[in-house]
Amino acid sequence: MRCICLLALLNWLAWGGIVGQTTNGELDNVTDFAQKTSVSIPMPDGAHLAADVYLPVFMDSFSIPFRFPGSPEVQISLIKAGQPYIVYDSINGVANPNPYELPTLFIRTPYNKNTERVGHLLAFLGYSVVIQDTRGAYASEGNYLPMFSDAWPKAPYHPGFTHLLDHLSPLQSGSANFHSDGVHSLQYLLNDLYWVYQGDSIKVSNGSVGMLGASALGNVQYQLAAAHKINPGQPGLKGLLPIVASNEHYKSTAVQNGVFREALVSNWITRQYRDLLDENDSATFHRAADFGYTDANTVAETAIDYWITARNGGQPAGYYPHSPIRAELDASFAPVNATGQGDANGGLSRYTNMEVPMYHLTGWWDIFIDGQIETFQNLRQHLHPDLGNASRQKLVIGPWAHQTITELRTGDVAYPANVNRFLVDLQNFEGSNGTLPLGELLQSEIFSWLRYTLNQNEFKAVGSPKVVIKAATQWQQLMPGVEVRMPSKDYRVPYPDFINYLGGLAPLQDFPYALKQGPFEFENSFYVPPSENPVVGLSKPFTGYQAGAMDSLPPVRLYVAAAVQNGAGNYWLAKDSFPFSAGIRKQTLYLGADHSIQTEVPLQQGELSYVHDPDRPVLTVGGANMTVRTPGNERNSQGQMNLATTANSQASMNRADVLQFTSSPLADSVTLIGYPNFSFYA
Numbered sequence: 001m002r003c004i005c006l007l008a009l010l011n012w013l014a015w016g017g018i019v020g021q022t023t024n025g026e027l028d029n030v031t032d033f034a035q036k037t038s039v040s041i042p043m044p045d046g047a048h049l050a051a052d053v054y055l056p057v058f059m060d061s062f063s064i065p066f067r068f069p070g071s072p073e074v075q076i077s078l079i080k081a082g083q084p085y086i087v088y089d090s091i092n093g094v095a096n097p098n099p100y101e102l103p104t105l106f107i108r109t110p111y112n113k114n115t116e117r118v119g120h121l122l123a124f125l126g127y128s129v130v131i132q133d134t135r136g137a138y139a140s141e142g143n144y145l146p147m148f149s150d151a152w153p154k155a156p157y158h159p160g161f162t163h164l165l166d167h168l169s170p171l172q173s174g175s176a177n178f179h180s181d182g183v184h185s186l187q188y189l190l191n192d193l194y195w196v197y198q199g200d201s202i203k204v205s206n207g208s209v210g211m212l213g214a215s216a217l218g219n220v221q222y223q224l225a226a227a228h229k230i231n232p233g234q235p236g237l238k239g240l241l242p243i244v245a246s247n248e249h250y251k252s253t254a255v256q257n258g259v260f261r262e263a264l265v266s267n268w269i270t271r272q273y274r275d276l277l278d279e280n281d282s283a284t285f286h287r288a289a290d291f292g293y294t295d296a297n298t299v300a301e302t303a304i305d306y307w308i309t310a311r312n313g314g315q316p317a318g319y320y321p322h323s324p325i326r327a328e329l330d331a332s333f334a335p336v337n338a339t340g341q342g343d344a345n346g347g348l349s350r351y352t353n354m355e356v357p358m359y360h361l362t363g364w365w366d367i368f369i370d371g372q373i374e375t376f377q378n379l380r381q382h383l384h385p386d387l388g389n390a391s392r393q394k395l396v397i398g399p400w401a402h403q404t405i406t407e408l409r410t411g412d413v414a415y416p417a418n419v420n421r422f423l424v425d426l427q428n429f430e431g432s433n434g435t436l437p438l439g440e441l442l443q444s445e446i447f448s449w450l451r452y453t454l455n456q457n458e459f460k461a462v463g464s465p466k467v468v469i470k471a472a473t474q475w476q477q478l479m480p481g482v483e484v485r486m487p488s489k490d491y492r493v494p495y496p497d498f499i500n501y502l503g504g505l506a507p508l509q510d511f512p513y514a515l516k517q518g519p520f521e522f523e524n525s526f527y528v529p530p531s532e533n534p535v536v537g538l539s540k541p542f543t544g545y546q547a548g549a550m551d552s553l554p555p556v557r558l559y560v561a562a563a564v565q566n567g568a569g570n571y572w573l574a575k576d577s578f579p580f581s582a583g584i585r586k587q588t589l590y591l592g593a594d595h596s597i598q599t600e601v602p603l604q605q606g607e608l609s610y611v612h613d614p615d616r617p618v619l620t621v622g623g624a625n626m627t628v629r630t631p632g633n634e635r636n637s638q639g640q641m642n643l644a645t646t647a648n649s650q651a652s653m654n655r656a657d658v659l660q661f662t663s664s665p666l667a668d669s670v671t672l673i674g675y676p677n678f679s680f681y682a
Helices: 007-012 116-124 181-192 216-227 250-254 262-276 296-308 324-328 369-382 438-442 445-455 495-502 646-652
Strands: 035-042 048-055 062-066 074-079 102-109 128-133 194-197 200-203 205-214 236-243 358-365 393-401 466-469 476-479 482-485 491-494 508-517 520-528 556-560 571-575
Touching: 035 181, 048 116, 048 181, 074 476, 102 181, 102 216, 102 445, 116 128, 181 205, 181 216, 181 236, 205 216, 205 445, 216 236, 236 445, 250 262, 250 296, 250 324, 250 369, 262 296, 358 369, 358 445, 369 393, 438 445, 466 495, 491 495, 491 508, 495 508
Parallel strands: 102 128, 102 205, 205 236, 236 358, 358 393, 393 556
Antiparallel strands: 035 048, 048 128, 062 074, 194 200, 466 491, 476 482, 482 508, 508 520, 556 571
């Protein structure tokens, strides 16, 4: 027997009001276009993870001025609050028996699910939206283990130990060794999450689920997809949009090229626990005492130790190539068997599980750049050639750092507007004058990717949604003895037409109404003029998603960044792969004892030396960082930085303990793209 088990949902299903919802008779706010409720999703170990569900429902009424010949102009209610308005009336080319079941966007976050603007806005695009706090974060139960509980089960790879902050035996079924929260949450979303409309129980999801989000919200997408074998012909994940994320964390995030990234790992984990843990013993959720410690800093230090120290029994730390702990967060080191289940002796890469199209968005100076490129490469290599998803992997690398993704400025460099010619500035996505900033979003590849993967997939092709305004049941007075009812029957309009109406650029054609005077009643239709107070910001009419647009995109697009706008660089380059497999020009350079850089073996041989003082370290300036500060501590030091400034040069380059090498003047501008290789003798 299927149990809905959503006590909090029962009140919501009657389509009552939202707590805090302000109604003024106008559709003038993003919250007017979606209804939200909170649900609790159970995990196999008994913990409940909190989630908010958003559905496209009119949460306010809407009136228009209407004049009938011989009558004064009156305001007539066009839309009633509480009406769902998105339907998909066809599926795979035939009538859809469940038009209110919607493609779903699933977002998992450790940063607090209460991002209501995002939920309402995405629902307005025609989706059901589920935003979930990951285990131990904010409203979700359980103890927070950074990224650990979101991945695949760890027990197949090291049954003898579990996370240092896990109090259970590694062999107990509730141990974090067995956690795979993303998979369990997805299955609940697909099978057990319902809403009720006019007495009918309706699934929140139609079986097509997409995910999107940046950083930790991108990491959990990769982990969920890798945790189980995806069948493209069954309900489940149909498209991912991971932004500045990776599926390779021990080898790329924590330790890069053999060097522990202390600032990144320590600062992020420490901040997470300080934000989440309450020192008050009476706190209901998330106390340091839940981990067996008295303060958040000790919890954080233990979590950091788990990443970088040896295990009990002499097992090496996680970044060693032969460490079994790498199988927890490095998908390439966690083999599976033919059924996609974890198996230390399995002969298949975990990337073979991930049969889903993905749009990988990153930046040259992102903290995860190496790991995200490797994730993309592994997917292209291991996905089944006959299913087509290898060719549906898209990699976009722009001139961004982790915290400046899609922005026009990173570090000390401002880039031209062509940086975002097919994207949208996610960091500054705000409307003006009360309008929803949909113009840029609807023209972006982000929107196109959602339509491509969720609306046009091979499992369920539902196409573009329609907006339905339900038939009115009550008559409204026009003048004494004359009443009107509008719409007199369900009015359906293509989604782009409704968006253009709300944007003040197009009317609603053939809107049906009924007039009644005494015993006489007749039907008619009229032209609803474009909205005089646009709620959607559009610079030009929205024409809808163009089918096939995504298939024609090249697999890789790279932004060739220049430090100055002098005509060189600052353009997009399309390629079939990255690193490049063809057209490579290799140049060997030599460092000379006279501090020169030469293209030939130096005639003058010799050696150079310097004295290293660990108490006076050379500072990192710019590059793929996030929490590192500039030498003067004014701001985060990331991206292209001007190393010639006094503060930067004295901290990093112009020092006695730094060896500098200089080439002869260049005859032309030079662009270096790829991975440099060098042999260094010390």
